Amino acid sequence: MRARLALIAALAPLGVARAQQPPAWPQHSMERPRPPVEVAPAQRLPVPAPPGAIVLFGGRDLAWWEKSDNSGAPAAWRVANGAMEVVAGTGGIRTRVAFGDVRLHVEWATPSPAHGEGQDRGNSGVFLMGRYEVQVLDSYRSDTYADGQAASIYGQFPPRVNVSRPPGEWQTYDIEFHRPRFDSTGVLVHDNVALLGPTSNGRRDPYVVHPDALPIALQDHGHPVRFRNIWAVPLQP
Ligand code: MG
Numbered sequence: 001m002r003a004r005l006a007l008i009a010a011l012a013p014l015g016v017a018r019a020q021q022p023p024a025w026p027q028h029s030m031e032r033p034r035p036p037v038e039v040a041p042a043q044r045l046p047v048p049a050p051p052g053a054i055v056l057f058g059g060r061d062l063a064w065w066e067k068s069d070n071s072g073a074p075a076a077w078r079v080a081n082g083a084m085e086v087v088a089g090t091g092g093i094r095t096r097v098a099f100g101d102v103r104l105h106v107e108w109a110t111p112s113p114a115h116g117e118g119q120d121r122g123n124s125g126v127f128l129m130g131r132y133e134v135q136v137l138d139s140y141r142s143d144t145y146a147d148g149q150a151a152s153i154y155g156q157f158p159p160r161v162n163v164s165r166p167p168g169e170w171q172t173y174d175i176e177f178h179r180p181r182f183d184s185t186g187v188l189v190h191d192n193v194a195l196l197g198p199t200s201n202g203r204r205d206p207y208v209v210h211p212d213a214l215p216i217a218l219q220d221h222g223h224p225v226r227f228r229n230i231w232a233v234p235l236q237p
Contacts (some may be wrong), residue, residue, distance in 0.1 A: 025138040025147070027155050027204055038225055040163035046107055047168050049231035053105075056095055056216070057084060057230040059169045067131065068217050070094040079219075083109070083228040086124055091161040092220045098213035101235035102128070105205040109139035109226045112168025115155065116223075118144040124227075125154065125219035126178045129210065133199040136225055170228070176235070182209045 023030040056064045059082035065075035069091055076090035110122025122138030132153070139162055146152065151159035151173070165171045171210050197207045210230035219228060 023050040028145040037162045046229040053231040053233045055231045065093045068094045083226040085226045088222040092217035094217035100179045100213040103233040106173045107229045122224035123221035129199040129214040130217045140166045153237035
């Protein structure tokens, strides 16, 4: 799977706020049409990190990662065979360094054989700035609400296509993320398609002012999802 996300929120001229247009569909609507299913083209994996990239996980250790619970404790996920794997119940993890605008490459695989269905099937997530989730889920021949399937911006926007690979197969996200811009009054303004705010379950939360750079986080949703070959290129604002 390959997702290029333009999550763009930028200052409008003179700091004039423009209203965000929420999706026409209520959050998690089961009536919302699912994106068309397509077979993803073959990829050569892993994708090598380009010069200048920060390799956040190269397959050996979690030195760049810590628990997301503000304890500063080391990430407690398993590392084996060049991949990290969620250890259910140990909690999400995040990078020890912060990122704002960033190009992020992540390879991931859902458990095989698959267990559960819907949101209870290979669920994890990549959280830009710790709060904007690109969903990780087993959406291969498995249905859920459109704004919660793999590659959705969780609870907001479905992907354009469902190019999910089968459980256990490596797939990739290439995310180009442009952080929200807040003006000095804390009002979000923008000039392009933008997120609606932090991603959340069961409601749509508004933006709350936050620092210009924050850790990237990975979710423990109780499923042994694996990740590997994670690298980031900070972008010039
Ligand atoms: Mg998730």
